[in-house]
Amino acid sequence: MNFPTLLFYTFALLVVAGAVGTIANIRNTVAAAMSLVLTMVSLAGIYVLLGAHMIAVFQIMVYGGAIVVLFLFAVMLHGDEHEELPPGRMRLVKAASVLVAICVMAGLVRALVGFPELPAAPVGFGRARQVGIALYSDYVLLVEMVSQVLLAAIVGALVLAKRKID
Amino acid sequence: MVVAVFVKTAFILFVVIGVLAPIITWVERKQSALMQNRIGANRASVAGMTFIGLLHPAADVIKLLVKEDVVPAGANRVLHLLAPVMAAVPAIIAFAVIPFGGSYHFGETTIELVVANLDWGLLYIFAIGSLAAYGPILAGWASNSGWSFLGSLRASAQMLSYEVTLGFSVVGVFMVFQTLRLTDMAIAQDTTFRAFAFVEGLFGLTLPASLGWISALRLPNWGIFLQPLAFVLFLTAIMAENKRPPFDTPEGESEIVAGYHTEYSGMRFGLFYMSEFIGVVVIAGLITTIFFGGWSVPYLSQEMIIAGVGHFFGVGFATGFCMLVHFVSFMLKLAAMIWLQMALRWTLPRFRYDQVMNLCWKILLPLSLANILVTGAVILALEGAA
C-alpha cells in the first residue's frame, strides 16, 4: 500500500468518525458541530487525493469555515437543549426506516463495485485555471443562476429572521 | 524529500516560535513604553542583569507553564481544552505556504525555501483562517461564563465579517499576478515596471521630453504599487482578523473583562496569547509576500545578483550568496511589517463594536468589490483584450 492510499484510509476513518460523532452527540450540539468540521476537513483531504484541488479548498472555506459556524450560531441563539429519542410508536417506525436505509445502501454498493483502476489525471487537473475555464465558458449560465440563488438566500433569510410569524 | 521538508519546517517554526514570537512580546512592551514615555520591561533579571528586558519572554513562558490550570465549574471540559488548540494550530500551520526565499539551483539539486509550495497557497491561508474562528467560539461556549460568551460572540461576528473583505481584497492582486501560488507571486515581483506606462496606455497621454525622467521612472513590480487600495483593505481586514488593537473589541478589557479567554489560565491562555503573536508574524509575512515583493531585493533581480557575484566568485557561491541575501531581505521586510503593526497597535484607540462592523460591511466590502471590477476593466483595457 502506498502513502496516498494509506492517507485515503486515514481520512476515510476520520470522515466516518466525524459523521458518527455528528449524529450520535445527543447531549451536546456544539460537539456535534465540531465533529462535522472534522468530517468536512477530512473530506477535503480526500478531494485532494482525488485531484480536486480547488474544490478541496472551497470545501474547507465554505463547509468547514462558514456553514458550520452558522450552525454554531444557531445553537448559541437558542441555547443547548437536551433531546430525548423519539417516543413509543415512532421509535419503531424510525428504527425500521434506518434498517431499510442501510439495506438499500448496501445493495447500491454491491451493485456499484468493480470499478476499473483510476487513470492518470491530465496536467493541471482540478487546478484554479481549469476550474475557472470550465466555470466561465461551459457553465457560465450556471454561474449567473448561482448569483440569483444567493440573492434569494439573502432576502429570504433576512425576511425570516427579522419578521415575527405566527 | 521528506527530510528536506522536515528540516525547512523545523527551521521556520524555530525562527517564528522560538525567536520571533518572544522578541515580538518584548518589542511590544518596549514599543508601548516608548510611546507612553516609560522605561518598561526591565524587571526580569538573572543575577541582577536585565539584558534590556529580553528576559521577560522567558519569564512569561515559565510563569504560564507553572500556573494552576483552572477550569470553571459547569464548563464543558473537552471543548474547553479543544478551544486553545483550535486557535493555535491554524496560526502555526499558516506558515507552510509563506516563502522565505526563492528557488535556487545548485547543479542538479534545487532548493526551494518554502515548506509547502501549494498551487493555491493564498487560498490555503484563507481556508486556515476560516477554521481559526472556532477557537474563540468554542472558548466562549465552553467556559460557562457570561463575559466569555459575549467576547466569543463579538470575536466570531468580527472574524466572519472581515474574512469576506479579506477574501475580496486579494482578488485584485492575483488578477495582476495571475497566480494563487505565493512563490510565483514573489517571483513575479522580482522585476520592475515603468510606472507611467499605465497612464499612457489608459489615457493615451504622453509627457513632453523635458519630463522624460517621469515617464522613464521604474518601480519595483510590487503589489503595493500595483494595488494600493487592496493593500489598505488587506491590512485593515487582516488586523481585524487577528483581533489585536485597534480591533480588540472581542477582548476589550474595559468592557468585557478579557473576552473569550476570561476563564483561561496557564498554558491554555498561553496558547491563545501565542496564537495572537504568531498571527502578527503570519500577517507580516503575508503582507511582505503579497505587497512588498517577498524575498526580492528592489531593482536587483535574482539573475542580476547571481550573474554579478558569479562573475567574481563562481556560480555556486553566487547562488548561495543570493539565497542568503534574499533570506535577509525577507526578514528585514518582515521586521518592518511587524513594527508597522506594533506602531498601529499603540497609536490607535479601540474602535467601538458598531464602528468595527460598519467599517467592514459599509465601507471596506463595497470598496473591495469596486477594486476587483475596476482592476479587471483596467487590465483588460490596457492589454487590449478581445
Add this chain to the structure above:
Amino acid sequence: MIPLDHVIGLSAVLFSLGVIGVLVRRNLIVMLMSVELMLNAANLAFIAFNRLWPGTDATPVLDGQVFVLLVITVAAAEVAVGMGILLALFRNRDSADPEEASLLKW
C-alpha cells in the same frame, strides 16, 4: 492508487449516516447537519467519478467538480434559509424540535 470501490463505499456509508441522522434526531439543527452529510456523500461520488473520467490533457473534463461547486453553493443558500426558518421556530415555539411545528398538519 486509491481504489474507487472504497471511495464509493465511503460515500454510501456517509449517506446512510446522514439518513439515520435525519430520521432519528429530533433537533432541527442536527437534522440540517445530517442533510449536509448526505450532500457531501453525493459530492464525494461526483469527485470520484470525475476522477475516473478526467478527459485528456487538451480537453480536461471537470463536469463533476463544477457540479460539486454548485452543490456547495446551494447548500450554503439552503443553510442560510433553513437557519432563518429555525429562527422563526425558536421565536414562535421556543424549541428546535420539528414536531413542535406541526400546525399545518391539521
Add this chain to the structure above:
Amino acid sequence: MLTEYTGVLVILAISLVLIAVLLGIHLRVGPRREFPSKQDPFECGERPVTSPRRRIAVKFYVVAILFVVFDVEAIYFYPWGTVFRELGWFGYASILVFTLPLVVGLFYEWMKGGLDW
C-alpha cells in the same frame, strides 16, 4: 504532484506535537488546589445567577448569514481572477452580471437595517 502537500502534513504534525508538549508540561507542573469559589465563572466576585448561555441578538445571526453568502460569492471570484485575461471581456461581463444581484442583496440588507448596529 501530491508531494507539494507533504509540507502541510509535516507542519500539522509538528504543531500538534508542540501544543501537546506545552499543554502536557503545564498540566503536569502546574499546582492543583481546587475549591468551589475558585471554580466559579468570573462575575466580578458575585455568584452567577443565570446561565450565561442566553439567547443572542438577531443581528449577529444576520451577519453570519451574509458572511456565508459572500463567502460563496468569493469562491466564484477566485477561479475567475486567475483566468480572466484569457476570458477577456466576455468573462468580465459575466462576472459583472454575477456581482450585480449580490450588490443588490447587500443594498437591500443595508436599507432594511440588517447592517445597523
